[in-house]
Amino acid sequence: MAHPFPTRGARTAALVALTVAAATACGGGDAPEAEPTLRVALLTSGPVSDAGWYAGAYEGLMRIEQQFGAQVSHQQTATPAEFDEAFIAYATSGYDLIFAHGNEYQDAAIRAGERFPELTIVVSGGGRVSGNVAPLIFRLEEGSYLAGMAAAAMTESGIVGMVGGVEIPPARGTFVAFEAGARSVDPDIEVLEVFTGDWNDVAAAKEATVAQLSRGADVVIHNLDAASFAVFQAVREARAAGRTTWAVGMNSDQNDVAPDVIIGSAVIRIADAFVETVRMWQAGEVGGAAIYASTRQDVIDFVFNPELLDRVPPEIVQRVSEARDMIRAGTLDVPRIEFVEGEAGVR
Amino acid sequence: MTEAELSLFLEASVRLGIPLALAALGETISERSGVINIGLEGSIIAGALGGALGALAFGSAGLGVLTGAAAGMLVAAVFAAFAVGLGADQIITGTAVTLGGLGMTGAVYQARFGATGTELSLPTLQALPLPFLERIPLVGSALFAQAPTAYVAYVLAPMLWYWLFRTPAGLELRAVGEAPDAAKAAGVRVRRVRFLATLVGGVLAGVAGAHLALAHAGTFAENMSAGKGFIAIAVVVLGRWNPLLVLGAALFFGAASALQFFLQALGFDLPYQLFLALPYLLTLAALGGWVGRARAPAALAIPWESE
Numbered sequence: 001m002a003h004p005f006p007t008r009g010a011r012t013a014a015l016v017a018l019t020v021a022a023a024t025a026c027g028g029g030d031a032p033e034a035e036p037t038l039r040v041a042l043l044t045s046g047p048v049s050d051a052g053w054y055a056g057a058y059e060g061l062m063r064i065e066q067q068f069g070a071q072v073s074h075q076q077t078a079t080p081a082e083f084d085e086a087f088i089a090y091a092t093s094g095y096d097l098i099f100a101h102g103n104e105y106q107d108a109a110i111r112a113g114e115r116f117p118e119l120t121i122v123v124s125g126g127g128r129v130s131g132n133v134a135p136l137i138f139r140l141e142e143g144s145y146l147a148g149m150a151a152a153a154m155t156e157s158g159i160v161g162m163v164g165g166v167e168i169p170p171a172r173g174t175f176v177a178f179e180a181g182a183r184s185v186d187p188d189i190e191v192l193e194v195f196t197g198d199w200n201d202v203a204a205a206k207e208a209t210v211a212q213l214s215r216g217a218d219v220v221i222h223n224l225d226a227a228s229f230a231v232f233q234a235v236r237e238a239r240a241a242g243r244t245t246w247a248v249g250m251n252s253d254q255n256d257v258a259p260d261v262i263i264g265s266a267v268i269r270i271a272d273a274f275v276e277t278v279r280m281w282q283a284g285e286v287g288g289a290a291i292y293a294s295t296r297q298d299v300i301d302f303v304f305n306p307e308l309l310d311r312v313p314p315e316i317v318q319r320v321s322e323a324r325d326m327i328r329a330g331t332l333d334v335p336r337i338e339f340v341e342g343e344a345g346v347r
Numbered sequence: 348m349t350e351a352e353l354s355l356f357l358e359a360s361v362r363l364g365i366p367l368a369l370a371a372l373g374e375t376i377s378e379r380s381g382v383i384n385i386g387l388e389g390s391i392i393a394g395a396l397g398g399a400l401g402a403l404a405f406g407s408a409g410l411g412v413l414t415g416a417a418a419g420m421l422v423a424a425v426f427a428a429f430a431v432g433l434g435a436d437q438i439i440t441g442t443a444v445t446l447g448g449l450g451m452t453g454a455v456y457q458a459r460f461g462a463t464g465t466e467l468s469l470p471t472l473q474a475l476p477l478p479f480l481e482r483i484p485l486v487g488s489a490l491f492a493q494a495p496t497a498y499v500a501y502v503l504a505p506m507l508w509y510w511l512f513r514t515p516a517g518l519e520l521r522a523v524g525e526a527p528d529a530a531k532a533a534g535v536r537v538r539r540v541r542f543l544a545t546l547v548g549g550v551l552a553g554v555a556g557a558h559l560a561l562a563h564a565g566t567f568a569e570n571m572s573a574g575k576g577f578i579a580i581a582v583v584v585l586g587r588w589n590p591l592l593v594l595g596a597a598l599f600f601g602a603a604s605a606l607q608f609f610l611q612a613l614g615f616d617l618p619y620q621l622f623l624a625l626p627y628l629l630t631l632a633a634l635g636g637w638v639g640r641a642r643a644p645a646a647l648a649i650p651w652e653s654e
Contacts, residue, residue, distance in 0.1 A: 192611075197620065
């Protein structure tokens with residue numbers, strides 16, 4: 001890609017090169033023989049206290065610190081303008097590997113990858129690929145499909161709901177698969193879908209859930225961050241009002257977040273995937289192509305809530321387990337939305 | 348929509364409108380005194396965390412509302428110290444207070460409940476249906492079967508209107524917002540009035556935050572204020588700095604978001620951004636003079652120095 005301002009770009013690159021050289025010189029002076037410490041950073045655009053998508057990434061970062069003795073750092077960026085700044089800050093202070101945890105980082109990651117060829121960036125749910133930028137694609141559709149099967153078995157009204165945050169391809173993909181999983185159990189099931197436009201707006205998520213519950217839905221899955229708490233609360237209140245209602249967790253094992261209402265969770269074992277990605281990076285295998293994490297590596301799964309397992313018909317537990325094996329074996333095709341460059345039909 | 352659906356929609360509109368109404372009523376008072384508090388969002392999120400911590404500590408949602416109000420006031424006091432006390436730029440100070448509030452509450456929450464977060468089991472503010480009133484057809488349950496904080500907003504709006512436009516103290520406050528030098532010449536203590544007005548705004552924003560945590564979500568989550576402070580500032584404009592109209596404008600904003608969720612749940616495949624934008628378009632229309640005449644207090648956002 002041509003830089004619109006070549007001279008300024010060149011000057012900045014020269015400046016950056018100088019800074020990096022200076023940093024390496026200082027580091028080298030202190031311990032010339034020592035193995036350089038691995039430096040890994042994590043960028044999130046939401047709080048890691050969501051007990052879900054971002055929390056899983058933060059756990060991954062902590063595991064990388066323990067297992068590889070890496071020097072780690074986390075930064076929460078609020079606006080797209082800060083994405084570029086964060087990449088530059090980490091690149092110029094000598095970080096080797098950056099996990100940018102969200103689709104929203106993909107363009108800034110490509111820009112940073114061009115400026116800093118030594119750096120490797122892994123973009124969770126990203127869609128763009130370059131020599132040193134690799135999307136890490138969680139096939140959460142597979143867990144979401146299994147969640148749909150469980151939801152279809154639990155509903156009495158024949159109506160299930162999905163509450164999402166921002167309508168991005170990875171989020172849409174989970175809902176498409178959830179619907180397909182539900183239909184595989186009950187072809188006539190009605191599936192409601194709402195996007196609130198905000199991952200953390202609890203008031204919006206609460207009302208979106210209430211609206212679906214009042215339309216007759218009695219099992220609700222979410223794809224939200226911190227606002228997921230409001231979905232569980234709405235389901236709990238409907239139950240207090242005398243209805244039999246359930247929620248389904250997403251992104252992390254949320255079963256113990258609201259053990260009274262969550263029937264199970266479509267999980268990404270994000271920490272496992274991060275640790276494995278670092279191993280691949282050390283072997284020089286990261287960059288140039290997307291990394292896929294799925295039920296095959298046990299990164300994606302659907303986990304029933306053990307505390308409510310006695311409420312689930314045993315035959316559905318069996319069917320979900322069989323479907324999981326079939327997905328692993330490649331004999332069951334879960335619908336997905338392709339969004340990575342180079343994938344079928346994506347430019 | 349059937350009548351049952353319509354009344355569910357109205358209930359959701361009021362639930363979504365109440366936190367906006369509380370914060371916007373407070374902001375009306377501070378803006379009428381010439382202080383635009385962009386730090387409102389910081390007060391709301393502090394109120395949410397303060398409310399949650401207070402409710403946990405005292406085991407009572409009612410006391411949680413009070414601690415939430417105190418937390419909101421504290422944040423507003425920081426803003427007022429710089430913007431009123433030192434005459435710093437109100438927009439820059441407010442932005443700093445908002446960012447600081449979001450960051451601080453996150454840090455405190457993670458320190459107290461762990462970095463990866465969890466759902467808190469808070470004592471919640473239960474809906475308190477008012478006898479007779481809740482049986483008014485259609486709007487009764489929407490307006491009068493709400494959490495007690497909603498009734499605070501209903502009662503405050505006419506009280507603040509009366510106070511602003513019918514009492515000498517209200518006149519002094521408006522004078523400070525229109526012509527602070529003239530007000531000073533008439534013996535009004537400009538800085539004191541602005542400071543107190545900003546604190547009142549902080550208290551109500553804190554109550555709005557506590558309402559979000561205790562009546563709406565039943566938990567605290569980082570960034571849960573989700574821009575409501577800024578929406579409240581738009582509500583004040585749409586309500587033309589008049590507490591009664593501000594209450595109406597807040598309910599209108601609530602209705603616009605509720606409409607979004609209802610139409611989506613009904614299966615209409617409309618872009619949700621459309622509904623999110625609708626009230627702002629009206630706010631722009633109000634500023635442009637197409638929906639009545641909107642005129643901000645003349646000295647709004649202008650730091651005042653006594654010579």
